[in-house]
Amino acid sequence: MGEAAMVSPTWTLLDLAGTVALLLWGVHMVQTGIQRAFGPGLRGLLGRALGNRVAAFFSGLGVTAVLQSSTATGLMVAGFAASGLVETVPALAVMLGANVGTTLIVQALSFDVSGVSSVAILVGVILFRRGTLGRTRDIGRFAIGLGLMLLALHQLLDLVTPYEDQPSLRMMLGAIATEPVLDVLVAAGLTWAAHSSVAVVLLVMSLAARGAVPPHAAYALVLGANLGSAINPVLEGAPGDDPALRRVPVGNLINRCIGVFAALLALEWIGPWLVTVEPDAARAVADFHTGFNLLLAAVFLPVLGPYARLLARLLPQRAETDDPYRVRYLDHSALAAPPAALAASAREALRMADVLEAMLAGTAASLAQPDRLRIAETRRMGEGVRRMGGAIRAYLAGIEPDAADEADERRLQQVLAFVGNLEAAADVLRHNVMTPSARRLKQGITLSVATRAEMAEVIRRLTEGLRLAAGILMSQDARLARQMVAEKDAFRALEQDATTDRLAALRGQREDASEGARLDLLREFARVHACLVAAAAYPALEDAGELLPSRLRAES
Structure with missing residues (x-):
């Protein structure tokens, strides 16, 4: 210089x-x-x-x-x-x-x-x-x-x-x-x-x-x-x-x-x-x-005793509100250690899965015996799932990238995929299942006995799939993931059968609102199951190297 x-x-x-x-x-x-x-x-x-x-x-x-x-x-x-x-x-x-x-x-x-x-x-x-x-x-x-x-x-x-005698430094520090x-x-x-x-x-x-x-x-x-x-x-x-x-x-x-x-x-x-x-x-x-x-x-x-009492008076504890969707396990002190923070977020994601399971139960009850209050409560559960998901994402954003190694980053992506797809599943139930149910109740349209029984069975299988997804999130078991992906064929077959039945009803001019609702519900439930598969099964299979990059046939 x-x-x-x-x-x-x-x-x-x-x-x-x-x-x-x-x-x-x-x-x-x-x-x-x-x-x-x-x-x-x-x-x-x-x-x-x-x-x-x-x-x-x-x-x-x-x-x-x-x-x-x-x-x-x-x-x-x-x-x-x-x-x-x-x-x-x-x-x-x-x-x-x-x-x-x-x-x-x-x-x-x-x-x-x-x-x-x-x-x-x-x-x-x-x-x-x-x-x-x-x-x-x-x-x-x-x-x-x-x-x-x-x-x-x-x-x-x-x-x-x-620079001790330089005017620039002396001026700056002086x-x-x-x-x-x-x-x-x-x-x-x-x-x-x-x-x-x-x-x-x-x-x-x-x-x-x-x-x-x-x-x-x-x-x-x-x-x-x-x-x-x-x-x-x-x-x-x-x-x-x-x-x-x-x-x-x-x-x-x-x-x-x-x-x-x-x-x-x-x-x-x-x-x-x-x-x-x-x-x-x-x-x-x-x-x-x-x-x-x-x-x-x-x-x-x-003097920490009197000092703590003074702080308690200055900052009194607020009365607890009964909010089932308030996060419990997102310990911000754990952000300095990414493995601990990821474990806390996964634990909170399991609570999120519990709320979605309760939402499925509310959906089944609403379809079996339509009730305006039950439909409204089920929709509120969907809002709760989204709130919890937003809190988990904001928490995970607090992990510094250079503090996490490659394994931490993979786990971070797995938790984010689980949370995001559970939110998507809750949105489907909230907007595409509960909103039409409220509309049918207002119009006096009821599902047939056979349709109600079929929907109860489908929701039972979705509940099992949700529990399986939660287990895969924690274990990353590729065998369970393959089992879950295979279940997609069953939901696809149900949707195809319903489409065939509806087409037959239209040709025979015996189509009714209940038959149309059956196909719509099966289609939405298939979407919910697809969200559950994407939440846990696909990330686990990708991590195990068992997921193809594309379903398209390679060009000859």
Whole structure:
């Protein structure tokens, strides 16, 4: 880079932005590697240690020290609290421990360990490329990310050094160096956008090490990073209109706001004292970060009981509504571990199948003995199936693509196919079966005894097919899938027989509304069965390599 480029503000910003991006990507790879390799086990460990506040504090500290993401830990514990598996006090204790846990890697990287960056990347690439087990590849991802973090920090130090006396950098950093409140807001915004307080604190530490920002500004930026890390769990926690679901993330945000406010008031005295205790600017930033979180934990841990009661008054639990279509198993804290999230979505999809089975039962009852209230209730079930399907799709969209491996992606597509086709089957029943049934009831048209008996038998077979589809979703058994596909011939034969009978009735001029309704119903029920086959049987056969790409005969 020439002298003109070196003094250019544009090149300064581009160099800084690229190096910071490399640091963020390294942190991201470290977090995703650990979450994919050990996420479910760490989540189980966290769940078992929520008996009391002390154990919860240290479990939060340990899990976050491994995951390097207080946001991930916060989402886990918020999911536990939203599901009623943990009380507010131990959940808040976990968050205090998680905040301390994020400081440990900052402490480690405050020493000069940049020399191991190349070794970490080399080991990571070998594990990632040569590893045959998923966990080995994930550990390789972690090692690559760690190496990139160290490399980015080293480059950041080298980058800042030539620009220490450049007006462009001094002007850019000087704008925030004199206003502690502005420092806090800027760092909080960066942390919220980056989803990583670790990356922001490491950036501040690097700038402070070269004197690009004075100590008091660096400490204020660290306070902002701590504040910003508490924002994401509030925004990304378990959805719902019950304020009680927000107690843990909101409580964590409030105590950090209190801590940041108190620290800002004392910053005029803390800053000079810390500089005399620790002359190394980078180490001073790391020590301030750790000390702030330790002091916050020491203050709030003994008073979590009254604090939890205050949160209960501020965010009271909303009275439960009897909504059978409200999702139950979509734990948003599991999104960090794709296998756990996919298992939760499959469990919710089975509930969706239960609602569709109840809808089939309501359809059978409505055809056997038409009733306006029963028809309306059956149609409402169809709306419920669609609501549940939409919730499952939105949940699955929260899984980050780079956190899922190839097997996870296949399972994701299987669950989406199951959900989408169950929605389609419910729509057929709702619009093409129940709506004409309501019309026939209004017109006084009744089905013949033989037609009602035939429809009852068809719906029984559809119910068996739905149960078979649910079993295939969980087992991916190709033998069951072939059995289900073979049943399509039976439904096709029923529809052809009904078409022949109706044509004969038309030729004999004895066609009636009941005979026309029989063919329409069989046609719609065949469509329902086709949706069930596409929901589970076809994906299982495709995964087993037993599905032809086309039914068309190849051209000679």
